[in-house]
Amino acid sequence: MGMIALQVTVPKGSLCNLHLKLKVGLPPDAIYNIVIDPENKRVFKNIKEVISRRVLVDEGPRQLVEVEQAAIWRFLWWSGTISVHVLVDQNREDHTLKFKQLRTGFMEKFEGCWKVEPLFVDEQLCHPFKPKTLDEYNSCTGGKGRVGSILSLEQLVQPAILPPPPLSWYLRGITARTTEMLISDLVAEAASIRGNASAANSSQTSETSENTSNGNTLQAFDVKERWRHRRNAPRRRNNRELSR
Incomplete structure (x- = not known):
């Protein structure tokens, strides 16, 4: 839907500070x-x-999770794997995800925040009124306005010892490239979900028109439910194959 806008700054004493929005x-x-x-x-x-993944606090929409992952990085002809051990504070109410490194090693600091905000695609339908919330947007568009997202990331990477150039340039490039790969994967998944949702809507529209004469109506699943169904499909296929 939009191009990735990635900005890399170099605060004193750190490898880089990434600012991303799309x-x-x-x-x-x-x-x-x-x-x-x-x-x-x-x-x-x-x-x-x-x-490992351990939920430390569960307050419904907000969770505090300890996560350790093995992450792959690639840059030019170099590649490798690093362990990332972070504390994640995720809050669905404001769609934020804050992370901070728990175990220091090569990195003195590895922290940041993801934030997802609503994008009112059909905001012009509300003119001259400018909606500020999703409820206001739904009200002025009669619930027909399309909603996208603005995804942003702020990330600070600070090594325990800042290497001199050109090694610091390579590490900075690796960090930026890894983030770009992460976002590209997310955009591809979103496009796949959107494509499946469009196909499901077309199918439901056809079925609804066929059943209208019988007084039946079909309730459309929201994007979230379709996504869950799509995510669980491979598991159901694997279970069926194992049971054969």
């Missing part, structure tokens, strides 16, 4: 589901393995 063609809740999914290894190719 538009994605799915509602915030659907995007957030992809980001916080414990099994998102299937989406993000740079996650080699989830070593």
